[in-house]
Amino acid sequence: MAEKETSPIKVLRDRHGGMSDKLKAYFKDQNQIRKKMKDSLKGGAKTVPEIARDTGLESPDVMWHVMAMKRYGDVLEAGRSGDYYKYELKGDS
Amino acid sequence: MGELKNRYDVLVIGGGIAGMQASLDLGEQGYKVLLVEKDPSIGGIMVGLNKVFPTLDCSSCICTPRMAETAHHRNITIQSYTEIEKVEKKGRGFSVKLLEKPRYVVLEDCIGCSLCEYECPVDVPHEYDYDLGARRAIYIPHANAIPQVAVLDVEHCTFCGKCVKVCPTDCIDYTQEARHLDLEVGAVVVASGTTITPMGAKKEYGGDKLANVMNPLAMERVQSSNGPYGHILRPSDGKVPKSIAYVQCAGSRDKTLGISYCSRVCCMYALKQAILTKAYGDVDITIYHMDIRAFGKGFEQFYRRAMNDGINIVKAKVAKITEDEEKNPIVRIEMIDDDGRVEEVKHDLVILSQGLVPKWHPDGQLPAEEDTDGFFRIPDSKIHPTVSTTDGIFIAGVAAGPKDIPDAIIEAGSAAMEAAIYLESGKGAPVAV
Amino acid sequence: MAYRINPALAAELENYGAANASECFNCGNCSAVCSLTEGETVFPRKFIRYMQLGLTDKLIQSPDPWLCYYCGECSDTCPREAEPGELMMSARRWLTGKYDVTGLARIFYTSSVGSAIILVVLAVILGLVVISSSGSMGLEEIALWSYLDSHAVHNLGLGVIGLVVLFGLVGVINMVAQIGKAARFAPRSGGGGSDWFSAIFSTAFTEILGHRRYITCDEEKDEPWHQQRWFVHGSTAWGFFGLLIATMAHWILDMVGLKETATWVPMYSLPIRMLGIVAGIFLVYGSTTLLMKRINKGPDKQAATSAPSDWVFLLLLWIAGITGFLTLIGEYAPPMAITYYLLLIHVVLSMELVLLAPFTKFAHVFYRSVAIYIHQQRGATKG
Ligand SMILES: Cc1cc2nc3c(=O)[nH]c(=O)nc-3n(C[C@H](O)[C@H](O)[C@H](O)COP(=O)(O)OP(=O)(O)OC[C@H]3O[C@@H](n4cnc5c(N)ncnc54)[C@H](O)[C@@H]3O)c2cc1C
Ligand code: SF4
Numbered sequence: 001m002a003e004k005e006t007s008p009i010k011v012l013r014d015r016h017g018g019m020s021d022k023l024k025a026y027f028k029d030q031n032q033i034r035k036k037m038k039d040s041l042k043g044g045a046k047t048v049p050e051i052a053r054d055t056g057l058e059s060p061d062v063m064w065h066v067m068a069m070k071r072y073g074d075v076l077e078a079g080r081s082g083d084y085y086k087y088e089l090k091g092d093s
Numbered sequence: 094m095g096e097l098k099n100r101y102d103v104l105v106i107g108g109g110i111a112g113m114q115a116s117l118d119l120g121e122q123g124y125k126v127l128l129v130e131k132d133p134s135i136g137g138i139m140v141g142l143n144k145v146f147p148t149l150d151c152s153s154c155i156c157t158p159r160m161a162e163t164a165h166h167r168n169i170t171i172q173s174y175t176e177i178e179k180v181e182k183k184g185r186g187f188s189v190k191l192l193e194k195p196r197y198v199v200l201e202d203c204i205g206c207s208l209c210e211y212e213c214p215v216d217v218p219h220e221y222d223y224d225l226g227a228r229r230a231i232y233i234p235h236a237n238a239i240p241q242v243a244v245l246d247v248e249h250c251t252f253c254g255k256c257v258k259v260c261p262t263d264c265i266d267y268t269q270e271a272r273h274l275d276l277e278v279g280a281v282v283v284a285s286g287t288t289i290t291p292m293g294a295k296k297e298y299g300g301d302k303l304a305n306v307m308n309p310l311a312m313e314r315v316q317s318s319n320g321p322y323g324h325i326l327r328p329s330d331g332k333v334p335k336s337i338a339y340v341q342c343a344g345s346r347d348k349t350l351g352i353s354y355c356s357r358v359c360c361m362y363a364l365k366q367a368i369l370t371k372a373y374g375d376v377d378i379t380i381y382h383m384d385i386r387a388f389g390k391g392f393e394q395f396y397r398r399a400m401n402d403g404i405n406i407v408k409a410k411v412a413k414i415t416e417d418e419e420k421n422p423i424v425r426i427e428m429i430d431d432d433g434r435v436e437e438v439k440h441d442l443v444i445l446s447q448g449l450v451p452k453w454h455p456d457g458q459l460p461a462e463e464d465t466d467g468f469f470r471i472p473d474s475k476i477h478p479t480v481s482t483t484d485g486i487f488i489a490g491v492a493a494g495p496k497d498i499p500d501a502i503i504e505a506g507s508a509a510m511e512a513a514i515y516l517e518s519g520k521g522a523p524v525a526v
Numbered sequence: 527m528a529y530r531i532n533p534a535l536a537a538e539l540e541n542y543g544a545a546n547a548s549e550c551f552n553c554g555n556c557s558a559v560c561s562l563t564e565g566e567t568v569f570p571r572k573f574i575r576y577m578q579l580g581l582t583d584k585l586i587q588s589p590d591p592w593l594c595y596y597c598g599e600c601s602d603t604c605p606r607e608a609e610p611g612e613l614m615m616s617a618r619r620w621l622t623g624k625y626d627v628t629g630l631a632r633i634f635y636t637s638s639v640g641s642a643i644i645l646v647v648l649a650v651i652l653g654l655v656v657i658s659s660s661g662s663m664g665l666e667e668i669a670l671w672s673y674l675d676s677h678a679v680h681n682l683g684l685g686v687i688g689l690v691v692l693f694g695l696v697g698v699i700n701m702v703a704q705i706g707k708a709a710r711f712a713p714r715s716g717g718g719g720s721d722w723f724s725a726i727f728s729t730a731f732t733e734i735l736g737h738r739r740y741i742t743c744d745e746e747k748d749e750p751w752h753q754q755r756w757f758v759h760g761s762t763a764w765g766f767f768g769l770l771i772a773t774m775a776h777w778i779l780d781m782v783g784l785k786e787t788a789t790w791v792p793m794y795s796l797p798i799r800m801l802g803i804v805a806g807i808f809l810v811y812g813s814t815t816l817l818m819k820r821i822n823k824g825p826d827k828q829a830a831t832s833a834p835s836d837w838v839f840l841l842l843l844w845i846a847g848i849t850g851f852l853t854l855i856g857e858y859a860p861p862m863a864i865t866y867y868l869l870l871i872h873v874v875l876s877m878e879l880v881l882l883a884p885f886t887k888f889a890h891v892f893y894r895s896v897a898i899y900i901h902q903q904r905g906a907t908k909g
């Protein structure tokens with residue numbers, strides 16, 4: 001099916017006028033945040049406030065992204081420090 | 094689950110617990126039922142709850158079997174991800190126009206393996222977890238979803254085409270379009286259910302801007318073992334809360350919100366959540382209330398149990414919620430039962446016990462009247478508590494007014510019986526097309 | 527202490543305002559949302575409870591109703607729409623009626639017909655007294671004080687002030703005696719009460735002139751500053767006090783023989799006149815805006831319902847202010863007979879305004895000041 005002249009994904013994209021500017025910004029944001037967070041976690045397991053401090057990101061945003069990354073297997077829970085859980089990068093992700 | 098035809102005995106609108114029960118009760122009697130659900134999965138609110146009061150049974154463990162039973166019933170056809178466009182009286186029955194939204198996935202072929210979801214690069218706040226967790230732009234609605242079929246959220250699609258490459262059954266179809274469906278039915282059961290008072294409704298409660306002021310349905314998800322966090326954490330920074338407050342009547346019994354009725358379930362779900370959280374952790378829980386309404390069977394005992402478990406029950410209507418620099422919510426109250434002083438109390442997490450408001454206002458799409466409170470009007474509510482203002486349309490569950498699950502189920506049975514009698518009496522029948 | 531229950535209290539209060547205490551389900555939202563609660567001085571819920579229970583004594587023995595400024599947040603957010611702010615206002619109207627021994631205050635608060643009759647009869651009497659000693663209206667040149675006899679006016683003024691002091695004092699003594707029954711004058715230990723001097727000082731300057739509570743009240747509002755209640759009410763109050771000082775100054779200078787009323791001695795007259803003009807502008811701005819708000823029944827919550835007493839007070843204030851200004855203009859404009867009539871109206875209605883002070887809305891100036899003083903002195907402890 002991918003061999004056709006206009007591939008189905010192009011049909012979908014054209015029908016919706018491509019990615020909206022809002023989505024482009026959202027996606028770019030997400031990738032930048034993830035990069036900062038991964039860099040920070042390369043230094044070892046951290047709690048959400050520690051990642052926020054380290055990266056300068058807002059802690060509610062860090063919380064959401066940590067949970068998203070945990071859900072899809074990019075980070076793992078790594079014990080607890082006081083009232084906070086710590087998170088670490090999984091394997092080589 | 095049968096093929097879609099163009100004639101059914103009964104149209105059931107809404108696939109929550111009430112809609113499923115009504116469908117089953119009609120299907121068991123041999124009536125052909127079309128169950129229309131606007132979300133990608135049936136189950137309604139109940140499938141997302143953690144446990145149910147007052148028995149503390151696991152909610153999805155009760156709900157999922159009902160969902161499966163409904164889906165596999167020979168007399169029930171489920172039309173999910175489909176909106177009601179128009180239901181009109183026609184002859185002795187109703188003509189129905191539906192709009193099936195495109196999933197971009199072929200329902201019959203998807204095996205629910207989630208490979209597409211893992212491949213998709215965009216993370217999106219997940220509605221099912223009230224935005225606390227993430228899903229992808231293409232996703233399986235949730236672990237207990239029926240149908241267990243992926244759906245593509247085209248608003249968040251980057252058009253990268255990765256999902257189609259990994260799908261083992263080639264069922265992703267980017268060319269799908271919305272489908273208009275026309276059919277005829279003999280009677281209608283409306284079970285369109287409920288949603289909670291909007292979190293921003295009361296500006297004194299932070300207008301939905303405070304990170305640690307939480308929606309009670311989101312708390313159900315957070316408490317669930319398959320919830321967004323896997324533990325009870327607060328959303329601002331993942332702290333394990335040591336002090337939690339419930340604000341009762343946050344979205345009910347308040348004329349300034351236009352909601353003067355009692356929503357009936359919020360006292361009980363607050364007690365339930367408090368008991369469960371307390372059971373798992375070393376935490377202080379306070380319920381600020383105007384009066385605790387424990388009206389049903391076993392409820393008073395449940396309330397007493399909560400007090401015996403050490404949950405603080407404080408009579409005070411929370412007037413304002415603010416937050417400090419650490420985003421700890423601060424509630425302002427008058428200590429009515431003490432000496433009447435005004436206090437500001439800091440907590441780690443606050444849950445607003447929001448009320449139940451109607452999910453669907455038909456606005457001309459269905460010929461049944463609304464009452465002043467926005468729920469469907471039941472003209473003869475003492476004798477026929479499920480009969481609407483229009484012959485042949487019956488109402489079940491929270492669509493008729495706030496109630497808990499057992500009451501919604503009883504009503505669904507009653508609505509199904511009313512519909513069956515209506516059809517049997519020859520008053521209603523689908524007109525052939 | 528035993529309390530007598532008055533089952534008719536709530537019904538009685540309904541005559542004084544537009545709200546019904548039985549709507550309230552005692553949730554405490556109003557007290558907690560109120561920006562004027564301090565420590566254990568907490569209202570309005572408690573007072574609404576007194577109304578529901580018929581606890582007349584509890585209500586009358588507390589200065590706290592006067593510490594409420596009707597910011598209106600309680601009414602905006604009351605889940606029962608019980609109008610707690612209006613209930614507190616009704617309590618103050620009712621209290622004014624209770625403190626007054628003549629019964630006039632009650633008439634002004636509850637009967638428009640009665641109020642109108644008193645107003646007209648009194649104006650006629652005062653007018654006749656003033657006119658009885660009047661001279662001629664010179665039209666070559668405006669000579670106001672050869673038309674009215676300044677001594678007669680001064681003497682009448684003295685009489686009016688005497689009566690006001692008398693009835694004002696009786697009212698205040700009644701109030702204090704009632705509050706005294708609850709014996710709460712001594713500063714409570716650890717309650718943060720002040721000594722009498724600093725209590726007077728902060729009452730007079732921070733509270734009455736500085737409008738501190740009004741400003742606290744307005745912090746949450748987003749109207750422009752010149753429409754905010756603290757400024758509008760402040761303008762009226764500052765204007766009134768300014769004009770009172772200017773008027774008294776003429777009279778005192780006359781008494782001590784420095785300057786006769788009708789004469790122009792620049793050293794004294796100029797500053798007095800300047801004060802009069804500035805204060806007059808404030809008074810007219812303030813009272814006009816207050817009237818407009820009551821006519822429009824908003825935007826402030828407390829402008830939505832008005833008792834006859836509110837109208838009497840505001841109208842007298844406004845007419846006195848306007849006629850004062852017009853007379854001043856008339857002095858410099860080409861000579862017209864109307865200028866003399868304006869002066870006559872100005873003098874008569876100013877007298878009436880002051881004379882009726884203990885019986886109309888005006889009385890809040892005394893009662894609120896006393897309540898604030900008591901509150902300052904005893905500290906924000908339990909009431
Ligand atoms: C936080 C919280 C906790 C609770 N805990 C408990 C508990 O422990 N025990 C208990 O007994 N009760 C509890 N309840 C109450 C319980 O959730 C409800 O009583 C029950 O879910 C109502 O079921 P329903 O089928 O009437 O409505 P819903 O569950 O709301 O289902 C309605 C369905 O109709 C669909 N729908 C709506 N409009 C349309 C339309 N126009 N077209 C097609 N489909 C439509 C919706 O998508 C939904 O799937 C709780 C409620 C809340 C908010
Ligand atoms: S159930 Fe409880 S919290 Fe909900 S509206 Fe009724 S009284 Fe308020």
Ligand code: SF4
Pocket residue numbers: 549550551552553554555556557570571574600603604605606607608609610
């Ligand atoms: S007046 Fe309104 S806000 Fe105040 S206690 Fe009564 S019901 Fe609650």
